[in-house]
Amino acid sequence: MNKLSLGRYVPGDSILHQLDPRAKLVSGFYFIIVLFIANNWQTYLLLWLFTLGVMRLSKVHLYTYFRGVRPLIWLILFTVVLQMLFTAGGTIYVEWGPIRISEFGLINGVYIFCRFVMIIFISTAITLTTKPIDLTDGIDSLLGPLRKLNIPVDEISLMLSISLRFIPNLLDETQRVMDAQRARGTEFGEGSLVQQMKTLVPIFLPLFTNSLNRAEELANVMEVKGYQSGIKRSSFRKLRWKTCDTITLCVMAALTIGLILLRLN
Numbered sequence: 245m246n247k248l249s250l251g252r253y254v255p256g257d258s259i260l261h262q263l264d265p266r267a268k269l270v271s272g273f274y275f276i277i278v279l280f281i282a283n284n285w286q287t288y289l290l291l292w293l294f295t296l297g298v299m300r301l302s303k304v305h306l307y308t309y310f311r312g313v314r315p316l317i318w319l320i321l322f323t324v325v326l327q328m329l330f331t332a333g334g335t336i337y338v339e340w341g342p343i344r345i346s347e348f349g350l351i352n353g354v355y356i357f358c359r360f361v362m363i364i365f366i367s368t369a370i371t372l373t374t375k376p377i378d379l380t381d382g383i384d385s386l387l388g389p390l391r392k393l394n395i396p397v398d399e400i401s402l403m404l405s406i407s408l409r410f411i412p413n414l415l416d417e418t419q420r421v422m423d424a425q426r427a428r429g430t431e432f433g434e435g436s437l438v439q440q441m442k443t444l445v446p447i448f449l450p451l452f453t454n455s456l457n458r459a460e461e462l463a464n465v466m467e468v469k470g471y472q473s474g475i476k477r478s479s480f481r482k483l484r485w486k487t488c489d490t491i492t493l494c495v496m497a498a499l500t501i502g503l504i505l506l507r508l509n
Contacts, residue, residue: 252371252372252412253371253372253373253374253375253376254304254308254372254373256302256303256304256373257303258301258302258303258304258373259301259488260298260302260303260369260373261303261374262486262488263373263488263489263492264483264484264485264489265374265379265381265382265483266382266385266483266489267485267489267492267493268370268373268374268382268492269370269379269382269383269386270493271492271496272366272367272370274496275363275366275496275499276366278499278500278503279359279362279363281500281503281504282355282503282507283355283507284506284507284509286506287503288355288358290499290502290506291358291362291499291503292358292362294499295362295366298365298369299365302369302372302373304373308368308372309365309368309369312364312368313361313364313365315415316360316364320357320360320361321357323360324356325353327349327353328345328349328352328353329343329349330343330344330349331344331346331348331349331352331353335347337350371408376405377405377481378481379404379405379408380401380402380404381481381483382483383400383404384397384398384401387400406462410458414451417451417454418447418451421447421450421451422447425447430443430446431443
């Protein structure tokens, strides 16, 4: 089983599970925006306390979150290293041609690492506590005003929810294909760069084929169930905004005020 937690749903009865999906989506996107207000250790400490609090409120084991970061850690570290090597400012510790390791570069690299990890944690908390069908309804409701501009909101929300839903499936299938190739004697991560790229070909081809087959099967199922694009749809699931959802937005506003105050200090 692939260890990426993003896109999976874990049933539960936590406060986050009970929130309206619109409140969670708005708060999640807003959190990503306010991350860029932080510019010192005090603001990042407040953001980390908030993130850890959200993770605890979800009542999902913390190991699930940290396990979900593991498949992306190399991409995060690669970005951080680039930031550290090519950002100058403050005391210069190492200088070799265009490469400079400076005080500002190291601090900025740590901040970027924190941003990436917190974004993954918050996004994972949203998907772990929200059913895919509820995410679809939430996205559809939030994008509703765009219908007046003749934008296909229903198709966009369905596409986003399906994409998010099949991320874990695709990664699980990737792991199965890699295990099958290892059983046949293929060794990944060894040899020259060209040889490593060649070992990926037996992975991409079956994944591409299986993805097309799954997409065709899904299209057939939707057609059998009577789904038609461009037709106004009704829904028996009604989203209801509750007091706890309003409190959630108030908490996000309080977080913003706290960040601004700490930033000015």
